[in-house]
Amino acid sequence: MDLFQTVEQFAWIGWIVLILVFFTIETLTLELTFAMLGLGGVAGLVAELAGAPLWLQVVVGAAVAALLLLLLRPPLLRRLRRGEDPTPSNVDALLGMSGVVIATVGLTGGQVRLANGDTWTARTSDIREITPGVAVTVTRIDGATALVRPTEETAQS
Template structure:
């Protein structure tokens, strides 16, 4: 039994393992290695000797890692897609008063569905917004959203 004729199985396993690791790391390194393993798989299916398969897969890995990966990373980071999280994501978010304000404090439901205790910002004239009135978050202080009435 000639093990070289089953080399395609090894290439397939390496490619699948690399793709699974890439799903966890998300940095394109294992994606490039997995793609070069697919190149090795194709060279195996065409009947090339094992040493040629390794050379072709290694060349593909180098090309992908040093030419394609940096361009992908650059496009990913410069795409303008800024994923705000935590408090940053709440700044400027619209919402609605869900519990009457008394002396400048009440409860609001934000556009993302979060319910927050809220205080009226000191930057606006003091008043108590009505239930159902639209608001915008300007700051977060602890567990309290600082809000202003939305411009109509």
Template sequence: MPVWLIWLIAAIGLAGAEALTGDLFLLMLSGGALAAVASSLLVDNLVVDGVVFLVVSVLLLVMVRPVLRRRFAAGTGLPDLAKALEGKSALVLEPVGRHAGQVKLDGEVWTARPLSDDDVYQPGDQVTVVRIDGATAVVFKSV
């Protein structure tokens, strides 16, 4: 088996293992193994391949990995669905009381409870979402 193929299999294996960890460490080693593939194709020397693997892996770990980790950590991400639903109007489908109720909110049926435990809203009432508590919309009657 050619040496470059062994390096390629190592690169693919490391990249696949990275998918399980998500730490970006094995991905950097995979990049080093890809560099060793190129080295093996250019120079037929196992020691040179190993040095290329080591140098490129260390450079990727020291220079690229911290930048990627900061970038992923600082991402704005997707907007919070719960925050997006606050203040929206909903239609009461089943009586909304302290322990039960359903509303149609943004085209979907949600379980609901009133903001004040003493309130009860009847089907057909328009309510406003105050907040989302887990999978339950906390609502009050719109005026």
């Protein structure tokens, strides 16, 4: 018995291993990509059980996986994400938030009270200092420090 016949005879084992690997990876990623590849592997296994030659099994598995990735995955992802809250959270929610300087802010530090009521250590990204009472906008978060700049209304006056 030559190598090709042995591989063809035990191809079902390879398909099962491939399916298990794809579905295991899918449980870690949750993006439906590996689920579609796993279903393509199931199609290849069905072709093998139907007696198709190895090359046809691979073609069937790849074609089914490609079709599922292109046609089924996008609408499934849209449906899954339909109920998501689009509101930014954590650090993303602070970017662009307004606040008021409560202790002079410069290159080395200061404090601001943000619109959500939080008091943050803050600094500027340029040389000028911002005095207490001036309205500012958060441009970036660097660890536990907010980088701020004067808002447009106060910067023009």
